Amino acid sequence: xxxxxxxxxxxxxxxxxxxxxxxARRLRSPEELEIVAFERxxxxxxxxxxxxxWIGGAVPDRDQLIARxxxxxxxxxxxxxxxxxxTALDVAGQRVRTRRLGTGTGDGQDxxxxxxxxxxxxxxxxxxxPVRPPLPGIDAEGVHGVQSLSDGQALLDxxxxxxxxxxxxxxxxxxxxxxxxxxxxVVIGAxxxxxxxxEALIQRGFRVTVLDxxxxxxxxxxxxxGELVRDAMCDLGIEVVTEAAVTEIRADDRGRARAVLxxxxxxxxxxxxxxxxxxxxxxxxxxxxxxxxxxxxxxxxLAMRVRGHRNIWAGGDCVxxxxxxxxxxxxxxxxxxxxxxxxxIGANVGGGYATFPGVVGTAVSKVCDLEIxxxxxxxxxxxxxxxxxxxxxxxxxxxxGYYPDATTMRVKMxxxxxxGRLLGVQIVGREGAGKRVDIAAVALTAGMTVEExxxxxxxxxxxxxxxxxxxxxxxxxxxxxxxxxxx
Amino acid sequence: xxxxxxxxxxxxxxxxxxxxxxxARRLRSPEELEIVAFERxxxxxxxxxxxxxWIGGAVPDRDQLIARxxxxxxxxxxxxxxxxxxTALDVAGQRVRTRRLGTGTGDGQDxxxxxxxxxxxxxxxxxxxPVRPPLPGIDAEGVHGVQSLSDGQALLDxxxxxxxxxxxxxxxxxxxxxxxxxxxxVVIGAxxxxxxxxEALIQRGFRVTVLDxxxxxxxxxxxxxGELVRDAMCDLGIEVVTEAAVTEIRADDRGRARAVLxxxxxxxxxxxxxxxxxxxxxxxxxxxxxxxxxxxxxxxxLAMRVRGHRNIWAGGDCVxxxxxxxxxxxxxxxxxxxxxxxxxIGANVGGGYATFPGVVGTAVSKVCDLEIxxxxxxxxxxxxxxxxxxxxxxxxxxxxGYYPDATTMRVKMxxxxxxGRLLGVQIVGREGAGKRVDIAAVALTAGMTVEExxxxxxxxxxxxxxxxxxxxxxxxxxxxxxxxxxx
Numbered sequence: 001x002x003x004x005x006x007x008x009x010x011x012x013x014x015x016x017x018x019x020x021x022x023x024a025r026r027l028r029s030p031e032e033l034e035i036v037a038f039e040r041x042x043x044x045x046x047x048x049x050x051x052x053x054w055i056g057g058a059v060p061d062r063d064q065l066i067a068r069x070x071x072x073x074x075x076x077x078x079x080x081x082x083x084x085x086x087t088a089l090d091v092a093g094q095r096v097r098t099r100r101l102g103t104g105t106g107d108g109q110d111x112x113x114x115x116x117x118x119x120x121x122x123x124x125x126x127x128x129x130p131v132r133p134p135l136p137g138i139d140a141e142g143v144h145g146v147q148s149l150s151d152g153q154a155l156l157d158x159x160x161x162x163x164x165x166x167x168x169x170x171x172x173x174x175x176x177x178x179x180x181x182x183x184x185x186v187v188i189g190a191x192x193x194x195x196x197x198x199e200a201l202i203q204r205g206f207r208v209t210v211l212d213x214x215x216x217x218x219x220x221x222x223x224x225x226g227e228l229v230r231d232a233m234c235d236l237g238i239e240v241v242t243e244a245a246v247t248e249i250r251a252d253d254r255g256r257a258r259a260v261l262x263x264x265x266x267x268x269x270x271x272x273x274x275x276x277x278x279x280x281x282x283x284x285x286x287x288x289x290x291x292x293x294x295x296x297x298x299x300x301x302l303a304m305r306v307r308g309h310r311n312i313w314a315g316g317d318c319v320x321x322x323x324x325x326x327x328x329x330x331x332x333x334x335x336x337x338x339x340x341x342x343x344x345i346g347a348n349v350g351g352g353y354a355t356f357p358g359v360v361g362t363a364v365s366k367v368c369d370l371e372i373x374x375x376x377x378x379x380x381x382x383x384x385x386x387x388x389x390x391x392x393x394x395x396x397x398x399x400x401g402y403y404p405d406a407t408t409m410r411v412k413m414x415x416x417x418x419x420g421r422l423l424g425v426q427i428v429g430r431e432g433a434g435k436r437v438d439i440a441a442v443a444l445t446a447g448m449t450v451e452e453x454x455x456x457x458x459x460x461x462x463x464x465x466x467x468x469x470x471x472x473x474x475x476x477x478x479x480x481x482x483x484x485x486x487x
Numbered sequence: 488x489x490x491x492x493x494x495x496x497x498x499x500x501x502x503x504x505x506x507x508x509x510x511a512r513r514l515r516s517p518e519e520l521e522i523v524a525f526e527r528x529x530x531x532x533x534x535x536x537x538x539x540x541w542i543g544g545a546v547p548d549r550d551q552l553i554a555r556x557x558x559x560x561x562x563x564x565x566x567x568x569x570x571x572x573x574t575a576l577d578v579a580g581q582r583v584r585t586r587r588l589g590t591g592t593g594d595g596q597d598x599x600x601x602x603x604x605x606x607x608x609x610x611x612x613x614x615x616x617p618v619r620p621p622l623p624g625i626d627a628e629g630v631h632g633v634q635s636l637s638d639g640q641a642l643l644d645x646x647x648x649x650x651x652x653x654x655x656x657x658x659x660x661x662x663x664x665x666x667x668x669x670x671x672x673v674v675i676g677a678x679x680x681x682x683x684x685x686e687a688l689i690q691r692g693f694r695v696t697v698l699d700x701x702x703x704x705x706x707x708x709x710x711x712x713g714e715l716v717r718d719a720m721c722d723l724g725i726e727v728v729t730e731a732a733v734t735e736i737r738a739d740d741r742g743r744a745r746a747v748l749x750x751x752x753x754x755x756x757x758x759x760x761x762x763x764x765x766x767x768x769x770x771x772x773x774x775x776x777x778x779x780x781x782x783x784x785x786x787x788x789l790a791m792r793v794r795g796h797r798n799i800w801a802g803g804d805c806v807x808x809x810x811x812x813x814x815x816x817x818x819x820x821x822x823x824x825x826x827x828x829x830x831x832i833g834a835n836v837g838g839g840y841a842t843f844p845g846v847v848g849t850a851v852s853k854v855c856d857l858e859i860x861x862x863x864x865x866x867x868x869x870x871x872x873x874x875x876x877x878x879x880x881x882x883x884x885x886x887x888g889y890y891p892d893a894t895t896m897r898v899k900m901x902x903x904x905x906x907g908r909l910l911g912v913q914i915v916g917r918e919g920a921g922k923r924v925d926i927a928a929v930a931l932t933a934g935m936t937v938e939e940x941x942x943x944x945x946x947x948x949x950x951x952x953x954x955x956x957x958x959x960x961x962x963x964x965x966x967x968x969x970x971x972x973x974x
Binding site: 015047049050053058059064065192334335336337339340355356357359360361362363364365366371373375400402403404432434435436437438439441442443445446448452454455456457458459460461462463464465467468469 | 924
């Protein structure tokens with residue numbers, strides 16, 4: 001007896017959406033499950049995290065960032081419809097309304113209404129959208145976000161027209177370049193994206209200024225650790241301006257960005273990059289009255305099913321995830337979570353079983369050869385969560401001190417008073433510093449105390465670590481602080 | 488009311504002994520606790536793990552391997568007596584007998600009996616001794632162990648007399664070098680020390696042959712992973728001969744090593760390095776009828792106190808430690824454990840409190856740029872422990888595949904059937920491969936299942952990891968194997 005073929009509709013064809021599609025297809029045949037995925041953009045399954053390295057030139061070809069083409073997905077019986085936007089979600093009627101975008105930008109009337117598509121199961125993987133503050137001049141030519149491959153391509157096109165002095169010998173340039181004048185880039189926001197984009201633009205020969213409202217760049221670290229990032233950025237020749245609120249982007253009479261005004265100072269800008277952060281893209285979900293959290297992300301259960309809805313799943317940059325350290329939901333847009341969500345959703349949609357228990361807030365990045373990592377809670381986050389803590393900082397080296405190229409790293413560690421439970425770690429250093437944060441990420445997941453961490457059996461050999469790994473040195477100091485502080 | 492000043496006697500002044508002394512001194516003043524440490528050798532507090540890098544030339548100066556000189560210890564009111572050997576331990580009488588070695592080798596009658604020294608508390612930190620099989624010719628000139636700094640110096644002295652062709656332009660050489668003939672080194676044993684010494688000798692310009700009885704080099708890995716190490720050694724130009732039992736070291740008529748015989752083949756050898764492994768140095772303890780385990784190491788409680796003795800502690804290479812994965816005691820000679828033991832002993836001896844819960848068997852090493860790591864149990868060890876397991880191997884990359892210099896690593900993972908508990912991980916790869924084993928080391932300590940590991944929030948950014956870290960890829964495959972295998 002044949003059961004009715006079900007239809008799975010997926011909105012958004014990047015990491016979460018297409019991982020879910022692939023995983024569901026592994027578990028269910030096309031005869032059992034039809035899979036339709038709608039993507040309003042021009043690309044599916046690409047690595048947004050790789051965009052700064054493509055812009056900077058380390059990754060020469062855009063297509064290297066594409067994990068799987070639409071054709072490859074279709075070859076596996078996934079009905080992927082590119083440039084197709086979902087305009088409405090009818091939860092009661094179990095259907096979505098779509099429109100097909102034309103070859104243009106998708107603005108205006110360049111589209112065709114396709115009507116309603118019914119679904120049995122729905123996956124919301126609508127991602128995030130970059131924050132674009134309502135500044136005067138924000139829509140000037142030469143102001144770019146870097147959220148999607150299309151954004152990256154637009155930025156690269158602008159950069160090519162600005163070919164900085166010293167990078168091109170082209171004397172036929174008609175776009176105002178080739179005049180020997182240095183080209184200026186202003187990056188607004190000094191978080192991960194802003195810092196990575198600053199380095200990329202320096203590598204392309206631009207003079208780069210980064211503007212941020214916070215006390216230090218990289219506000220995903222405490223300010224004392226962020227200061228080390230500032231130093232490294234300055235060493236690269238990046239101008240770092242903090243505690244600077246941008247009030248205006250000024251354009252020339254042809255509508256092109258020419259300067260950014262912040263804190264009363266004008267910073268010249270041939271190009272402006274927005275690295276202010278992202279927000280969950282949940283317009284459809286909000287209109288459909290699906291449950292959203294404080295950060296505007298969808299709220300799900302542990303199986304990534306939207307709360308209160310038995311046949312709707314959501315994952316990736318459009319959801320909030322449980323922070324296992326603070327016990328609160330948080331919005332963290334990160335490709336590695338998005339992929340995990342997709343796997344979990346695909347397993348559950350396909351009739352298997354999987355859960356996503358939550359995150360501990362791990363992130364790693366680099367500026368030039370400076371590696372920057374954090375996991376768990378910052379001081380302010382610990383306070384907000386109602387936790388009383390001790391905070392300690394140590395310096396140690398990535399290798400045995402006598403081994404060639406041993407370099408210094410700084411490790412900050414937070415532990416709860418009384419229990420001694422690890423709450424967070426931040427690391428800034430050179431080679432081998434960043435991924436050491438994984439030690440703390442696992443310890444946080446396991447709920448270890450810093451005292452327990454002092455006995456961890458970590459890999460030791462002179463080329464890899466001092467006899468006490470920096471994380472152990474930090475744990476010892478934190479454990480001592482817990483004992484001395486008492487309750 | 489003054490209490491009687493206690494005396495702490497420490498036998499052996501390397502990592503464990505002097506860490507214990509330093510820690511105890513921090514907690515107890517010289518008025519409360521007298522600390523006397525006896526060391527029969529010429530050096531205290533040095534990094535034996537660094538010897539191969541000193542021999543190879545990466546560490547130019549021997550003294551860089553010395554963490555603290557005897558004078559520095561004495562300045563902190565630790566009565567450190569060098570070249571003083573403890574010859575007997577009288578547990579009932581709470582005293583040790585010592586003799587002072589002369590300026591010579593310490594063999595024969597070149598010493599002075601110093602009589603008995605009473606103790607209130609005793610620390611045994613006698614370390615390990617290299618295995619010297621009773622082969623014909625083992626005592627020939629040019630046969631060297633590399634356990635101590637003195638061993639290393641003796642080897643270096645030999646190497647200098649053999650200055651290989653192409654390394655020296657010295658035409659006045661009177662030791663048989665400078666004749667254009669390549670110099671041969673044979674390393675017996677292809678474990679960590681043997682592999683590291685092979686690389687060091689290649690770096691010094693020798694032709695190097697490594698002989699081992701096992702199927703593959705690095706028998707601290709399973710054979711399928713050891714094969715990758717063999718390939719890397721061969722790429723360096725090292726001749727690797729396995730399943731070869733050494734039967735004789737042949738000397739010339741001046742008593743100098745000239746060849747090693749193994750499996751019926753003669754391998755020319757101007758110098759022979761023993762890298763066969765070490766055994767706990769517990770002669771004193773055995774004579775005093777202290778409790779020893781199957782591997783010949785002292786048995787202690789969790790506070791590192793010798794079982795059944797309230798005022799004797801032991802740690803470092805002369806003890807057995809609890810393997811937290813198999814539940815059995817094991818002998819693991821490793822500087823990082825020795826230092827931890829010293830800290831724990833010093834805290835307890837000084838009136839504080841600390842324990843050493845055990846190890847999970849983590850080790851990391853490298854050959855040229857190939858990084859080699861393991862933690863937990865090998866297949867054979869799991870079998871011996873009575874564990875039924877699944878074993879999986881994956882290949883992935885250290886960075887995002889599109890990021891420059893992404894290189895392959897292989898990760899092997901063992902998990903218990905039914906429970907899915909992680910049992911062991913082995914990793915072989917290039918930059919960034921080795922220390923990834925720490926993720927598994929923490930997971931083993933926490934008793935995680937491979938299913939739980941699939942959700943770990945590990946640091947992700949394209950320069951550091953693919954979107955699925957190789958350890959996550961391995962955990963996913965192992966989790967699938969656990970599910971499919973059933974009980």
